[in-house]
Amino acid sequence: MAATAAAVDREAAWLTELDSPIGDADHGTNLQRGFAAVVKVLGSDPPGTPGAVLTAAGRQLISSVGGASGPLYGTLLRRTGKALGDAETVTAGELLAGLRVGVDAVAQLGGASAGDKTMIDALEPAVEALATSFDAAADAARQGAEATVPLRARKGRASYLGERSVGHQDPGATSAALLFAALAEVAGPEVAE
Known part of the structure; x- marks a missing residue:
């Protein structure tokens, strides 16, 4: 979570710039505030298991990030954390699941x-790529984000723009790619399964 917070902090202006033409121009600042709060909460009362870390991080994002990003990222982390359960350690394959x-x-x-x-x-x-390696997952996420440029938005705030959403990289996909880049940075090139 600290690596994600650092990545979001570094790229907050870019995320907000991506959000300007097709959103509320607040994606970067919202995530920056949310992940800073996550790091603070995890630092003041560190959970004892990987699942508990993700669950606590998800709760914090839901309570501190506005718009759709808080509930979406919060759901991602909370549900992943709950799936990991109370195990003190988690294998790469269990994280994938x-x-x-x-x-x-x-x-x-x-x-x-x-x-x-x-x-x-x-x-x-x-x-899907995480079954190969953490680096492959980060690359796949980045490519997925870049592949949103020619798409017309069908969900979210950008969908209200119709054809005008074409030609812009989706900020949510971009921040998701940052999350997987941070995971790869911390986990290294290990094979996930």
Whole structure:
């Protein structure tokens, strides 16, 4: 979570710039505030298990990030954390299974699927590639985010723009790619399963 917070902090202006033409121009600042709060909460009362870390982080994001990002990222982390359960350590394969649960929950909450120009366009390929390695997952998420540029938004705030959403990279998919880049940075090139 600290690596994610650092990545969001570094890229907050870019995320907000991406959000300006197709959203509320607040994606970067909202996530920056939310992940800073996550790091603070986890630092003051560190949970004892990976699942508890993700669950606490998700709760904090829901309570501190405005718009759709808080509930979506909060759901991703909370559902992943709950899937991991109370295990003191988690294998890469168990993390993969937990993330699949989390991504499915986000898709259900947002009613989105791949091709809708949302964070799902980065999350789904990342989780699939995680079976290969953490680096592969980060690459897949980045490519998924970049692939949103020619898409017309069918979900989220950008969908109200219709054809005008074409030509812009989705900020949610981009921030999802940052999450997987941070995971790869911390976990290294280890094979996930």
